[in-house]
Amino acid sequence: xxxxxxRYNTSRRKSxxxxxxxxxxxxxxxxxxxxVLLTLLISLTKMRFSFRWEWVYLGNYVxxxxxxxxxxxxxxxxxxxFSTLTLFxxxxxxxxxxxxxxxxxxxxxxxxxxxxxxxxxxxxVYALMWLWAIREEPSALFNWILTSLGFEPIKxxxxxPPINWLVIIAVNGFVGASFGMIIFTAxxxxxxxxxxxxxxxxxxxxxxxxxxxxxxxMKWPIMFVTAYQTLSLxxxxxxxxxxxxxxxxxxxxxxxxxxxxxxxxxxYAGGGELGYGAAxxxxxxxxxxxxxxxxxxxxxxxxxMVEPKIED
Amino acid sequence: MxxxxxxxxxxxxxxLxxxxxxxxxxxxxxxxxxxxxxxxxxxxxxxxxxxxxxxxxxxxxxxxxxxxxxxxGTEGTFYPNFYLVAFNTFxxxxxxxxxxxxxxxxxxxSLSRYKFKGRTxxxxxxxxxxxxxxxxxxxxxxxILNVIGLYDTLLGVIIVKVALDLPLGIWIMKGFFxxxxxxMEMSALVDGCNRLQAWWKVVLxxxxxxxxxxxxxGFLSGWSEFIYILTFISTQRYxxxxxxxxALTSSEYFHISPGITAVAAVFYMIPVVMxxxxxxxxxxxxxxxxxxxx
Numbered sequence: 001x002x003x004x005x006x007r008y009n010t011s012r013r014k015s016x017x018x019x020x021x022x023x024x025x026x027x028x029x030x031x032x033x034x035x036v037l038l039t040l041l042i043s044l045t046k047m048r049f050s051f052r053w054e055w056v057y058l059g060n061y062v063x064x065x066x067x068x069x070x071x072x073x074x075x076x077x078x079x080x081x082f083s084t085l086t087l088f089x090x091x092x093x094x095x096x097x098x099x100x101x102x103x104x105x106x107x108x109x110x111x112x113x114x115x116x117x118x119x120x121x122x123x124x125v126y127a128l129m130w131l132w133a134i135r136e137e138p139s140a141l142f143n144w145i146l147t148s149l150g151f152e153p154i155k156x157x158x159x160x161p162p163i164n165w166l167v168i169i170a171v172n173g174f175v176g177a178s179f180g181m182i183i184f185t186a187x188x189x190x191x192x193x194x195x196x197x198x199x200x201x202x203x204x205x206x207x208x209x210x211x212x213x214x215x216x217x218m219k220w221p222i223m224f225v226t227a228y229q230t231l232s233l234x235x236x237x238x239x240x241x242x243x244x245x246x247x248x249x250x251x252x253x254x255x256x257x258x259x260x261x262x263x264x265x266x267x268y269a270g271g272g273e274l275g276y277g278a279a280x281x282x283x284x285x286x287x288x289x290x291x292x293x294x295x296x297x298x299x300x301x302x303x304x305m306v307e308p309k310i311e312d
Numbered sequence: 313m314x315x316x317x318x319x320x321x322x323x324x325x326x327x328l329x330x331x332x333x334x335x336x337x338x339x340x341x342x343x344x345x346x347x348x349x350x351x352x353x354x355x356x357x358x359x360x361x362x363x364x365x366x367x368x369x370x371x372x373x374x375x376x377x378x379x380x381x382x383x384x385g386t387e388g389t390f391y392p393n394f395y396l397v398a399f400n401t402f403x404x405x406x407x408x409x410x411x412x413x414x415x416x417x418x419x420x421x422s423l424s425r426y427k428f429k430g431r432t433x434x435x436x437x438x439x440x441x442x443x444x445x446x447x448x449x450x451x452x453x454x455x456i457l458n459v460i461g462l463y464d465t466l467l468g469v470i471i472v473k474v475a476l477d478l479p480l481g482i483w484i485m486k487g488f489f490x491x492x493x494x495x496m497e498m499s500a501l502v503d504g505c506n507r508l509q510a511w512w513k514v515v516l517x518x519x520x521x522x523x524x525x526x527x528x529x530g531f532l533s534g535w536s537e538f539i540y541i542l543t544f545i546s547t548q549r550y551x552x553x554x555x556x557x558x559a560l561t562s563s564e565y566f567h568i569s570p571g572i573t574a575v576a577a578v579f580y581m582i583p584v585v586m587x588x589x590x591x592x593x594x595x596x597x598x599x600x601x602x603x604x605x606x
Contacts (some may be wrong), residue, residue: 024415174344
């Protein structure tokens with residue numbers, strides 16, 4: 001740095017520095033870092049709504065291993081994360097970005113805008129629309145369409161796991177697809193036009209351009225979306241809570257994160273166990289921490305942490 | 313002859329494949345369009361058969377005259393006044409938005425401009441937290457709010473939202489500050505501004521887009537919040553629209569017309585639609601920076 005006409009005295013500069021960082025660091029410490037530690041500590045207790053610290057140490061984890069619902073919840077979670085991720089977050093996201101990249105640009109942008117709508121719609125309104133659309137009456141939106149096309153109406157929310165899961169995956173997927181869509185579209189737009197024009201001149205069809213030019217260049221974005229959305233799906237339960245609340249029946253669509261919520265906050269039997277809920281959450285917290293660190297390493301985010309351009 | 317035939321064949325093939333693309337795109341997008349259409353039509357019809365209203369009416373909207381949602385067959389209501397709920401939602405969203413802008417622009421500036429011991433570690437921490445799912449901390453946050461006496465207050469919800477959104481906000485703002493030339497700021501300092509004045513008068517105006525992005529993100533994040541309200545609020549007086557819409561979702565058991573529920577939901581959507589129509593570039597920017605909720 002060239003010598004500047006004057007220098008700040010260090011203590012004054014430091015006091016500005018402190019003043020600027022303090023508000024953020026204080027709330028992040030108190031309501032982000034402390035909760036990480038507290039989740040771990042509460043998971044070692046039998047805490048209920050009286051907030052008494054009755055230590056059971058690893059008792060909750062032993063209980064988790066013997067919980068008759070653990071295998072069911074675990075397989076539900078894997079099914080939910082894997083299906084939503086492949087069918088929607090990556091699959092549909094990729095489909096939308098490739099198609100909208102090959103049709104009229106304005107129409108394509110309009111389609112992408114529509115897909116962004118579920119993401120910014122408040123979850124309760126979004127869930128309300130789904131719950132109305134899938135009501136069992138023939139007059140409800142989806143059954144109305146089905147019956148007009150000559151199909152039988154479907155009882156979407158009656159106990160029928162394949163149908164129930166279809167609903168849950170679609171509800172989450174129509175929100176989830178837009179993240180991949182944005183990332184993939186940005187990646188597609190960065191492919192030099194010459195590549196595509198050269199392929200077209202050589203007589204390649206749209207499908208061949210997609211298959212041999214675009215998809216190979218999407219490997220990295222697909223990995224990025226897969227990694228980020230796996231963690232998001234693993235820990236998200238808001239839409240499931242609103243649409244099926246883990247039902248119908250016992251834990252048909254209950255996933256790990258929702259199970260933790262229910263064990264801690266449900267008003268029904270099995271609820272109110274903050275300690276056990278925290279133990280279930282701790283598993284997710286640990287997975288979350290590990291994956292966050294991995295993203296940071298793998299996606300070379302530290303390159304973003306270059307030295308400031310300014311005086312020391 | 314053969315050649316021109318070939319070319320025409322290729323052109324037809326191109327047109328056909330482009331038609332197929334439009335068709336696929338329309339079919340997969342249709343459910344979204346139909347659901348929003350259904351919600352809107354429901355708000356202006358007596359009854360809805362699929363997408364066909366039996367009769368169009370504005371009756372559903374009349375409860376907005378005083379915000380009182382009367383339960384048919386009773387003299388009372390189960391629900392807090394609509395305008396109180398809307399006001400709560402607005403205040404929550406506004407405060408979350410403004411606090412996030414203020415906190416993250418201060419911290420982002422500091423992290424962009426100053427070199428200090430522990431800066432690298434702090435940036436690493438913020439990056440890791442930015443992809444860490446805050447929702448997993450619900451139980452611990454519930455405990456903390458109870459212990460410090462902020463359970464069942466909107467202030468508690470606001471602070472939690474701000475804390476969990478901040479790593480993203482700081483990250484966005486730091487990026488914007490990195491793009492502001494140091495020379496410009498330096499000349500302000502040479503002209504006799506102190507650090508704070510230079511920040512306020514020179515730096516902040518040139519990161520207006522970043523401030524808008526964080527403000528809109530914070531506002532929408534507060535406006536739509538559901539789980540933290542559901543878990544940290546127990547008094548109806550502090551409900552926000554997400555709680556009211558959720559309660560009205562099952563209101564048919566109390567013979568409240570779905571039309572009223574639809575009106576509440578459409579009203580709730582107004583700011584979202586405004587931002588959607590007029591501020592999409594900010595929304596896109598945030599979606600790329602954020603990890604996305606699902």
